Amino acid sequence: MKNTIAGYHPYLLVMILTVGVGYFIYRGRFEMKEKIANVCGWMLMLSLSISVISAFSDLVPVYWAGIPVWLASCFLLPSLKTTQKRQIFILLGVGLAGLLFGLLNHADFTYIFKAMEANQKVINMLIGVGFLKIFATENIRTQESLPKGKGALLRTLLGTHLFGAVLNMSSVIIVGDRLASQSRVTPLQGILLLRAFCICAFWSPFFAAMGLALLSSPGAQLSTLVLYGIPISIAGIAFSAWEITRQPDVRELHGYPIAIHSLWMPCLLAFIVIGMHEWQPQISVLTLVTLTAIIFTFIWLMTTHGIRGLFRFRQHIESGIAGSAGEVVLFAAAALLAAGVAATLSSLNIQLAPTHFGPMEASITVLILVGLAMTGMHPVTSVVLAGSLLSPSVSDPNLLGMTLLMGWSLGIGLSPFSGVQLSIQSRYEISAISLLKMNWRYAITMLFLCFALLWFYTFHTGGLIL
Numbered sequence: 001m002k003n004t005i006a007g008y009h010p011y012l013l014v015m016i017l018t019v020g021v022g023y024f025i026y027r028g029r030f031e032m033k034e035k036i037a038n039v040c041g042w043m044l045m046l047s048l049s050i051s052v053i054s055a056f057s058d059l060v061p062v063y064w065a066g067i068p069v070w071l072a073s074c075f076l077l078p079s080l081k082t083t084q085k086r087q088i089f090i091l092l093g094v095g096l097a098g099l100l101f102g103l104l105n106h107a108d109f110t111y112i113f114k115a116m117e118a119n120q121k122v123i124n125m126l127i128g129v130g131f132l133k134i135f136a137t138e139n140i141r142t143q144e145s146l147p148k149g150k151g152a153l154l155r156t157l158l159g160t161h162l163f164g165a166v167l168n169m170s171s172v173i174i175v176g177d178r179l180a181s182q183s184r185v186t187p188l189q190g191i192l193l194l195r196a197f198c199i200c201a202f203w204s205p206f207f208a209a210m211g212l213a214l215l216s217s218p219g220a221q222l223s224t225l226v227l228y229g230i231p232i233s234i235a236g237i238a239f240s241a242w243e244i245t246r247q248p249d250v251r252e253l254h255g256y257p258i259a260i261h262s263l264w265m266p267c268l269l270a271f272i273v274i275g276m277h278e279w280q281p282q283i284s285v286l287t288l289v290t291l292t293a294i295i296f297t298f299i300w301l302m303t304t305h306g307i308r309g310l311f312r313f314r315q316h317i318e319s320g321i322a323g324s325a326g327e328v329v330l331f332a333a334a335a336l337l338a339a340g341v342a343a344t345l346s347s348l349n350i351q352l353a354p355t356h357f358g359p360m361e362a363s364i365t366v367l368i369l370v371g372l373a374m375t376g377m378h379p380v381t382s383v384v385l386a387g388s389l390l391s392p393s394v395s396d397p398n399l400l401g402m403t404l405l406m407g408w409s410l411g412i413g414l415s416p417f418s419g420v421q422l423s424i425q426s427r428y429e430i431s432a433i434s435l436l437k438m439n440w441r442y443a444i445t446m447l448f449l450c451f452a453l454l455w456f457y458t459f460h461t462g463g464l465i466l
Contacts, residue, residue, distance in 0.1 A: 080329060095335075095336035099111060111340075121290075128294045146256065148253065152253075160196035167266075172196075203233050222273075326419075402457065
C-alpha cells in the first residue's frame, strides 16, 4: 500500500491540480465575487490550521496544507491583473514542464510533494500578518493635522519603517493615503515611503523575504539574520535621513503623525517571535510569526470590542484575506517552479552551484538578484531559484540567508517594476524616472555596505578562505 501511495497518489494530485488550474485559466474572464472571496478566505485559513497542526505533531503531513492553497489559487487566479497573470503563467508552465521532465527521467518523487506544499508556510505567514491590518486601521487618527518640516519627515521615515516591519505593504498605503489627503505626494515623500518599506526586508521576521530566505537556506538562524540585518537597516535609514534633510523643499512637506506610544505593537511582536524562537528553536519561525500575529489580533479585538470582535475577525477572513490574492498565487507558482527546476537538475545530475560559496560569491549573487529585479523579475522567483541552485554548495546557510535578504531589499527598492514601486507610481502619480533618479546614491552606498557586511561576517565567523 505504501508503494502504491508513493507511486500513484502524487501523479493523481498533480493531474487534478493541472486540470483545475487549466480550467480556471480558460474561464479567466470572470471577476472575483464576494462568494469566491469568502470561500478562498476559509480555504486559506484551513491551510493555516493544517500547517500549524503539522508543525506541532506528525498527525498530518505538511504537504496537505498546500492543497487548500492550490485550490484557492485556482479561484483567485482569474481576478489578478494581466501583468500578474502573465508572470504566474510562465512560472506555472516552466515549473510543470520541469517537474514532468524530471519525473520521466527518474527524479525523486519528493519533488512532487515540494510542489504540493505551495510555499504554504510563507503564505500562511502573510495571512497571519494580514490580521494586524485590523489593529493598524482602527488606530489611525484621520482628523489629526499633519506636521510639517524636517523633523516630521524623519519621524515618518522611522515610524513607517517600524510599522512596515510588521504590517508589510499596508504601512505604505496607510501612510501614503494619509499624506495624499493633505496634498499631492511629492517624489521626496514617495522615496521616503519606498525606503522605509524596502529596508524592512533586511531584518524583519514578519516579512515574506525572511520567510522565504529561511526556507531557501535550510539551517539559517533567525537570530543571526536579524543581528546582521539590523545594522545594515540602520545604515539605510540613516543614509535616507541624510538625503532627505538635504532637499530644499523639506521644510514645506508634511509628515505622518506617528506617536511614539503607538510603536509598542511592532516592537513587542518582534521581541515575542525572536524570544520564542530562541526558547523553542524546533518550531518554524514562519509558524511562530503566524500564530503571534493571529493571537495578538484576536486578544486585542476581544479586549477592545468584546463579542463584536469575533464578527470583525470573521469579516477579515471572508473579505480581507482575498486582498492578498496576488501574493498567494505567486508564492504557489514559485513553489512549482522551484520543484520543477530542482527535479530537472537532479534527473540530469547537473550542478550549477559554485564549488565554494564565500563572500565573493555572495556579493556576486546580490548583484545578480538586483539585476534580475531591474528586469522585472519578482524577488520571490529570483530568491527561490537562487536558493535551490546555491544551497548544495553552501556550508554556511546564514551567509546565503543574508545574501537573499540583501538581494530582496535592494531589488524591490531600486527596481521600477517592483510591486511597491508600481503601487507608489500609480497611486500617487509619481514617475518611475523620478524615483530612479533619487535612488542612485542610495544604490551605490547600500551595495558597498552590503558587500562589506558579507565580508565582515565571513571573517568574523572564521569562514574566510584566503
